[in-house]
Amino acid sequence: MEATYTTRAGDAWDLIACRVYGDVKYTGWLMAHNFPLLDVFVFDAGTVLNTPPLPAEQAASSLPAWRTR
Structure with a gap:
């Protein structure tokens, strides 16, 4: 994964997260x-954003019960 993303005109945070990380939850x-x-x-074209790698997922056993469903 690249460490940056260059916006396209009309990009919004959630759309960029989906494009870069595969899900709007990021x-x-x-x-x-x-x-x-x-x-x-809403971004203009050409803004460069930092896109660091996602942190390692927490082990399911360390999550509260409501987060494991």
């Missing part, structure tokens, strides 16, 4: 690693 992760750009809702 939108918060993406936003947390691009803090200076949090005021942008």
